[in-house]
Amino acid sequence: MTVQQTNTKPTVALRVGLRSTLGSPVLRSVAWAIPLALIVGLVLYPLLQLMLGVLDLDTNYVVAGPYLRVFRNTLIYALGSTVMALVIGTFLAWIFSRGDVPYIRPARVIIFVGFVVSEFIYAIAYTFLLDPQAGYLTWALGGHTLFPLYSMTGMVLITGLFMVPQVFILVEPALENLGTDLEEASEACGANRWATLLRVHIPLITAALAAAALLTFLLSFASFGIPAALGVPNRIYVLSTLVFSLIRSYPPDFTMAAALSIPFILVGLLATAGKIYLLRRSVRFRVVGGKGKQMRRRHMSKPLQAMLFLVVWVAALLVSILPLAAVVFISFTNSWSRGISDGLGLHNYQFILFDSSGTANMAQTTITVTVATVVVVTTLALLYALYENSHRGIVSGTIRMIAYIGIAVPPIAFTIGALFAYIKPPFAFYGTIWILVATYSARFVPIATDSIAAGLGQISVDLREAAASCGASSWCIFRTVIFPLLWPVVLAAGMVVTVFALREVLSAVFLSTGTIRMAMVGVFDFWEEGNLEFAAALATLLTALAGTAYILAGVLGRRWRS
Amino acid sequence: MEIYLTDVVKQYPGSPTCAIEGLTLTIEGGKVTTLLGPSGCGKTTTLRCIAGFEGINGGTLRFGETVVSDAGRIIVEPSKRNFGMVFQSYALWPHMTVMQNIAYGLRARNWDKARIAGRVDKMLKMLELSHLGKRYPGELSGGQQQRVALGRALAYDPSVLLLDEPLANLDARLRDQMREEIRALYEQTGVTMVYVTHDQSEAAFLSDNVVVMNAGKIQQNSPPAELFDHPANSFVARFVSRSSVVPASEVRRIDGRLRVKTALGECDLCSDIPVDAESSLLVSPSAIDVLPRGTSAAAVTNKAALITDGEIVRIEQGDIAAICMVKVNDVHLKAHLPLESRFSRRMPVTLAIDPAKCQLIPGC
Ligand SMILES: Nc1ncnc2c1ncn2[C@@H]1O[C@H](COP(=O)(O)OP(=O)(O)OP(=O)(O)O)[C@@H](O)[C@H]1O
Ligand SMILES: [Mg+2]
Numbered sequence: 001m002t003v004q005q006t007n008t009k010p011t012v013a014l015r016v017g018l019r020s021t022l023g024s025p026v027l028r029s030v031a032w033a034i035p036l037a038l039i040v041g042l043v044l045y046p047l048l049q050l051m052l053g054v055l056d057l058d059t060n061y062v063v064a065g066p067y068l069r070v071f072r073n074t075l076i077y078a079l080g081s082t083v084m085a086l087v088i089g090t091f092l093a094w095i096f097s098r099g100d101v102p103y104i105r106p107a108r109v110i111i112f113v114g115f116v117v118s119e120f121i122y123a124i125a126y127t128f129l130l131d132p133q134a135g136y137l138t139w140a141l142g143g144h145t146l147f148p149l150y151s152m153t154g155m156v157l158i159t160g161l162f163m164v165p166q167v168f169i170l171v172e173p174a175l176e177n178l179g180t181d182l183e184e185a186s187e188a189c190g191a192n193r194w195a196t197l198l199r200v201h202i203p204l205i206t207a208a209l210a211a212a213a214l215l216t217f218l219l220s221f222a223s224f225g226i227p228a229a230l231g232v233p234n235r236i237y238v239l240s241t242l243v244f245s246l247i248r249s250y251p252p253d254f255t256m257a258a259a260l261s262i263p264f265i266l267v268g269l270l271a272t273a274g275k276i277y278l279l280r281r282s283v284r285f286r287v288v289g290g291k292g293k294q295m296r297r298r299h300m301s302k303p304l305q306a307m308l309f310l311v312v313w314v315a316a317l318l319v320s321i322l323p324l325a326a327v328v329f330i331s332f333t334n335s336w337s338r339g340i341s342d343g344l345g346l347h348n349y350q351f352i353l354f355d356s357s358g359t360a361n362m363a364q365t366t367i368t369v370t371v372a373t374v375v376v377v378t379t380l381a382l383l384y385a386l387y388e389n390s391h392r393g394i395v396s397g398t399i400r401m402i403a404y405i406g407i408a409v410p411p412i413a414f415t416i417g418a419l420f421a422y423i424k425p426p427f428a429f430y431g432t433i434w435i436l437v438a439t440y441s442a443r444f445v446p447i448a449t450d451s452i453a454a455g456l457g458q459i460s461v462d463l464r465e466a467a468a469s470c471g472a473s474s475w476c477i478f479r480t481v482i483f484p485l486l487w488p489v490v491l492a493a494g495m496v497v498t499v500f501a502l503r504e505v506l507s508a509v510f511l512s513t514g515t516i517r518m519a520m521v522g523v524f525d526f527w528e529e530g531n532l533e534f535a536a537a538l539a540t541l542l543t544a545l546a547g548t549a550y551i552l553a554g555v556l557g558r559r560w561r562s
Numbered sequence: 563m564e565i566y567l568t569d570v571v572k573q574y575p576g577s578p579t580c581a582i583e584g585l586t587l588t589i590e591g592g593k594v595t596t597l598l599g600p601s602g603c604g605k606t607t608t609l610r611c612i613a614g615f616e617g618i619n620g621g622t623l624r625f626g627e628t629v630v631s632d633a634g635r636i637i638v639e640p641s642k643r644n645f646g647m648v649f650q651s652y653a654l655w656p657h658m659t660v661m662q663n664i665a666y667g668l669r670a671r672n673w674d675k676a677r678i679a680g681r682v683d684k685m686l687k688m689l690e691l692s693h694l695g696k697r698y699p700g701e702l703s704g705g706q707q708q709r710v711a712l713g714r715a716l717a718y719d720p721s722v723l724l725l726d727e728p729l730a731n732l733d734a735r736l737r738d739q740m741r742e743e744i745r746a747l748y749e750q751t752g753v754t755m756v757y758v759t760h761d762q763s764e765a766a767f768l769s770d771n772v773v774v775m776n777a778g779k780i781q782q783n784s785p786p787a788e789l790f791d792h793p794a795n796s797f798v799a800r801f802v803s804r805s806s807v808v809p810a811s812e813v814r815r816i817d818g819r820l821r822v823k824t825a826l827g828e829c830d831l832c833s834d835i836p837v838d839a840e841s842s843l844l845v846s847p848s849a850i851d852v853l854p855r856g857t858s859a860a861a862v863t864n865k866a867a868l869i870t871d872g873e874i875v876r877i878e879q880g881d882i883a884a885i886c887m888v889k890v891n892d893v894h895l896k897a898h899l900p901l902e903s904r905f906s907r908r909m910p911v912t913l914a915i916d917p918a919k920c921q922l923i924p925g926c
Binding site: 179181182184185186187188189190191192193195199200203204296298299301 | 613614615616617635636639640641642644645646647649650651653654655656657666667670671714715718724
């Protein structure tokens with residue numbers, strides 16, 4: 001999520017080269033303008049339509065009691081799960097980067113795996129485990145429940161777990177980048193380990209924590225699968241589920257749905273502003289001083305080791321192992337609530353793959369939408385990164401900001417905007433795959449832009465200048481120097497986008513229509529019909545797919561770095 | 563406060579060799595002890611074991627009467643050992659001002675506000691940093707950062723101050739200035755200091771005691787003067803002294819004298835040290851007279867001198883005298899040249915070496 005720090009050196013070579021190849025300035029501007037306008041349009045058009053849609057609304061209606069309660073619920077829900085994920089994720093990151101604890105390395109990989117698991121899988125898995133009537137754990141505990149699953153507590157706890165890998169991925173590198181002598185100095189001064197964690201580590205990784213907090217907060221806002229599965233049965237609504245019910249009601253109340261999204265746009269923008277402020281502040285506190293930083297693992301006493309070992313493995317269990325194992329297990333059962341006693345088999349897979357009428361269509365839609373999104377996103381991101389690299393200035397800065405709106409605006413609001421935008425001409429995409437491609441692209445473009453721009457920034461300017469000084473044209477430099485070095489980054493970004501596209505629940509469910517259904521919608525529909533077993537089987541297949549993409553992204557990323 | 567290391571062994575997990583091996587050492591209270599040695603010899607490791615950042619695999623470590631670490635256990639946590647530490651990177655907290663950095667240890671000790679303010683003020687004055695108290699470390703020069711690091715480590719009257727190559731990041735002039743300041747601070751506070759360096763002149767200037775280490779073992783532990791005059795073995799001699807070390811190929815005892823055969827020739831030493839299997843002749847520059855080639859033995863006043871021929875390979879012009887490197891049968895010897903001499907590079911010369919100023923030391 002580094003916005004400002006990526007490469008600060010403009011590449012003279014590239015700029016000179018591009019000028020000469022693309023000929024006249026007019027032609028050149030037009031060539032650049034197309035992808036840039038596309039990025040801007042994809043992000044801004046739905047939001048504009050959303051604003052217009054709200055205009056014909058009776059405002060008194062919105063401040064009415066039930067809606068206020070939903071706002072409050074949503075805030076509690078998003079804040080609660082963010083805090084929980086931040087605390088657990090940061091603590092885990094600290095253990096892995098600082099702890100001298102044996103046998104925990106595999107748990108790190110396992111927690112990473114949790115990243116590809118969709119929130120829906122969490123909902124299914126924890127229903128299976130904790131359902132007050134039929135849950136396996138409830139049964140194992142002799143009918144006792146640990147906490148009420150179908151409640152705000154249940155929603156916050158499960159969503160908090162779901163967000164842990166996200167926080168971990170953002171915070172761990174920040175801690176790894178912090179030399180250990182800063183904390184040793186603190187202990188030398190007489191502060192114990194925990195005081196050091198609070199007064200030295202945490203303030204110094206504020207930027208990463210802020211980025212993680214913001215992202216988690218916004219993702220929790222957008223979270224639809226878990227509130228739908230755990231809240232709605234007890235009539236606990238958050239914004240996403242309320243908006244969904246408004247759209248599904250007859251007649252659908254689009255205006256109200258739009259109006260309910262507006263405050264969340266504000267919250268999203270505010271949170272982003274807060275993050276940027278914290279980031280600026282933390283840049284001031286660059287670590288100073290001499291010879292390279294030292295990374296040393298501190299000696300830990302046996303009881304502490306044992307405690308941290310336990311923390312790590314329980315986290316791995318709750319975050320990844322249990323949800324995945326539960327879903328895979330259910331996918332083989334005849335009836336989840338009866339488990340093994342009813343026999344295991346492949347019939348769920350048989351049904352969803354061969355017998356179910358919608359499968360072929362769903363597979364086709366999922367593949368087309370995912371591939372199209374990846375192509376659109378990586379192409380736009382690559383073009384934007386190249387543009388930014390050679391035209392650093394107001395235009396590129398503004399576009400980057402606009403692209404970020406795609407992240408800052410809670411996906412629920414953005415998705416409603418997309419409904420408004422693409423339901424009518426000139427872009428009547430509703431009912432086609434293009435509504436999904438356009439929405440996914442707008443939402444995922446910043447993710448790819450970040451990593452590609454960072455990758456481009458790291459390709460040494462010298463390399464490019466050397467090529468230019470040999471007389472290579474810009475196209476030639478791109479082909480012979482930049483692309484060979486950059487393609488693993490582009491592909492890795494593509495893989496990450498694949499994961500996001502396959503994982504996505506909210507936009508998929510809101511924007512799908514009768515014939516155009518993403519696989520995740522299939523999971524949702526099975527769930528709604530009470531077919532937990534089919535839902536589990538389909539979810540298992542999707543996770544395997546997303547997992548493969550994620551591993552490929554990791555391998556490519558590593559290959560590039562070496 | 564005294565610190566006692568007894569047979570301390572430290573082996574990093576996954577490493578086949580010990581970083582320190584059977585180290586026994588007493589660090590005397592109120593004195594400056596320097597750990598000196600080449601890169602990788604275990605100086606930092608020793609310091610970190612004393613601090614408690616590393617556990618030890620064998621032996622015991624005591625602060626005064628208290629055992630703070632023994633094999634496999636850290637008995638007293640670093641935060642309870644009451645030491646100050648200055649890191650090579652300074653490790654100043656970038657998010658705290660100079661004052662907050664210095665006050666940190668006092669706050670950890672729960673001093674009350676007024677007392678903290680008074681002490682911080684005193685430290686700032688002592689280090690001449692009073693005008694910079696409100697700045698962040700990123701806004702200070704290297705030397706100022708260094709002083710803040712010292713102030714932070716000394717503010718709470720630690721019973722020992724540990725410094726790990728504190729001057730390594732400074733440029734030459736600042737380094738000279740800072741080492742004077744460190745010595746002055748020591749004299750003001752009288753704190754026990756353990757100072758790690760690989761620079762012998764720093765060690766000589768600062769310390770009461772120098773511990774020379776190599777490959778995790780102590781080679782010599784003595785005051786600096788002793789170190790230069792009587793290195794314990796050829797390793798110490800090569801590392802610290804200005805004298806040349808010439809391996810002896812044969813040492814025999816003849817009528818209470820030692821006959822030493824080296825690449826320079828044979829000479830007799832009056833020495834009653836026991837003869838090791840491997841030993842070397844330590845030839846100090848002042849033992850060597852450089853004479854024009856062809857000077858006959860008869861012309862040399864010292865009748866016991868060892869006469870040999872060589873060639874000057876390098877001349878370094880100093881303030882008081884020039885130093886030259888003379889090559890004799892593949893051995894390089896350092897010798898003084900008179901200031902106004904006619905010698906120049908590549909010139910063949912004859913050397914007269916006074917055995918009375920040579921020593922036999924173990925090791926080759
Ligand atoms: N964390 C570690 N893990 C494994 N081996 C280590 C570790 N730290 C140091 N060593 C090894 O222990 C030995 C002693 O290292 P140490 O850092 O004490 O050397 P040093 O004398 O401080 O050297 P320098 O002057 O370069 O700082 C070295 O061989 C080093 O490779
Ligand atoms: Mg060291």
